[in-house]
Amino acid sequence: MITSVIKTTDPTQAATQGAAILRAGELVAFPTETVYGLGADGLNGAAVDKIFLAKGRPNDNPLILHVARPQDAFALWDGEPPFARALMDTFWPGPLTLIYHKAPRIPNEVTAGLSTVAVRLPESAVARELILAAGCPIAAPSANLSGKPSPTTAEHVYADMAGKIPLIIDGGPCRYGVESTVLSLVGIPTILRPGAVTREMLAAVIGEVALAPSILQPLQKGETAASPGMKYKHYAPSAQVQVVVGEPAAAARRICELYDGLIAKGKTVRIAATAEAAPFYGSRAYALLGRRLEPISLCSGLFRLLRELDEGADVILAEGVAPQGAGLAFMNRLLRAAGFQVEYV
Ligand code: AMP
Numbered sequence: 522m523i524t525s526v527i528k529t530t531d532p533t534q535a536a537t538q539g540a541a542i543l544r545a546g547e548l549v550a551f552p553t554e555t556v557y558g559l560g561a562d563g564l565n566g567a568a569v570d571k572i573f574l575a576k577g578r579p580n581d582n583p584l585i586l587h588v589a590r591p592q593d594a595f596a597l598w599d600g601e602p603p604f605a606r607a608l609m610d611t612f613w614p615g616p617l618t619l620i621y622h623k624a625p626r627i628p629n630e631v632t633a634g635l636s637t638v639a640v641r642l643p644e645s646a647v648a649r650e651l652i653l654a655a656g657c658p659i660a661a662p663s664a665n666l667s668g669k670p671s672p673t674t675a676e677h678v679y680a681d682m683a684g685k686i687p688l689i690i691d692g693g694p695c696r697y698g699v700e701s702t703v704l705s706l707v708g709i710p711t712i713l714r715p716g717a718v719t720r721e722m723l724a725a726v727i728g729e730v731a732l733a734p735s736i737l738q739p740l741q742k743g744e745t746a747a748s749p750g751m752k753y754k755h756y757a758p759s760a761q762v763q764v765v766v767g768e769p770a771a772a773a774r775r776i777c778e779l780y781d782g783l784i785a786k787g788k789t790v791r792i793a794a795t796a797e798a799a800p801f802y803g804s805r806a807y808a809l810l811g812r813r814l815e816p817i818s819l820c821s822g823l824f825r826l827l828r829e830l831d832e833g834a835d836v837i838l839a840e841g842v843a844p845q846g847a848g849l850a851f852m853n854r855l856l857r858a859a860g861f862q863v864e865y866v
């Protein structure tokens with residue numbers, strides 16, 4: 522299959538072309554403010570199946586339905602989720618996915634057999650135009666091969682999906698560069714996956730919000746993942762990733778020690794640094810993740826670096842930060858990439 526790439530210089534034309542492909546039951550990769558999505562008509566089970574095939578995604582890992590108008594979300598749930606209106610008024614359009622009991626018309630392929638469904642209204646204008654033009658909710662996970670970091674540019678999507686899908690809509694780099702916050706509204710509101718809409722921001726609107734245990738630790742024996750995606754070893758590069766958490770100077774000092782030791786053993790080592798600690802690395806080879814003061818920038822930096830640094834590095838030494846605000850989303854992705862190998866200094 523030939524994969525075409527179109528730019529969004531004319532968003533309406535891109536949406537019209539994409540919508541025609543979606544309505545024909547085929548796949549389209551499209552930009553959102555979080556990461557690139559791999560979309561199919563969310564009410565067509567056979568089309569949704571093609572997403573699992575193209576990604577090599579385990580078929581027990583459900584997808585998110587994307588809508589363009591709040592009222593369309595209510596048509597996908599069985600009843601009105603508690604807190605939904607306040608959350609939608611505050612955070613939609615935006616990087617917040619809400620989970621609640623599913624309406625009977627949702628195909629099992631979307632929910633991977635679960636009784637709940639995840640819904641989001643993206644902020645990206647191209648994504649919303651595409652959904653409106655298609656006239657259906659779009660089922661879309663991230664547009665990477667399963668096990669690879671989420672794509673934050675159309676080039677990342679092309680590297681993973683060329684030959685497998687007919688169209689990629691190129692909207693440039695994604696604004697946040699990390700997947701949406703996933704919040705379950707079944708029972709006590711619980712974050713299943715942290716993102717740019719932070720626990721603190723949610724708590725300011727609806728009060729106390731719980732965190733799924735598997736966000737910062739591996740799934741324990743006998744524990745079922747609240748979000749099936751959390752049980753897979755996501756973002757795992759072939760290089761070994763080691764995390765050091767601490768203030769900039771202290772973390773950098775420890776990373777320099779580890780770096781020098783590994784180099785002496787003939788290993789190829791790269792440092793994934795924050796801007797605040799970068800001056801402490803001297804002549805050692807480091808790549809910038811982003812700024813600690815703006816932790817969301819660290820997430821997109823991480824996905825980009827995992828794709829780049831993976832080629833040719835034996836070990837990646839990465840700085841970790843406090844799991845507060847958007848720092849929680851960063852640490853969730855980083856610790857998974859590191860197989861939870863972490864040191865606190
Ligand atoms: P992706 O869009 O690739 O980030 O994948 C969607 C994420 O949402 C995965 O981690 C899924 O496990 C999660 N997800 C989707 N639907 C549900 C659901 N009904 N219950 C729990 N997690 C879900």
Ligand code: MG
Nearest residue numbers: 662663664671
């Ligand atoms: Mg994904």
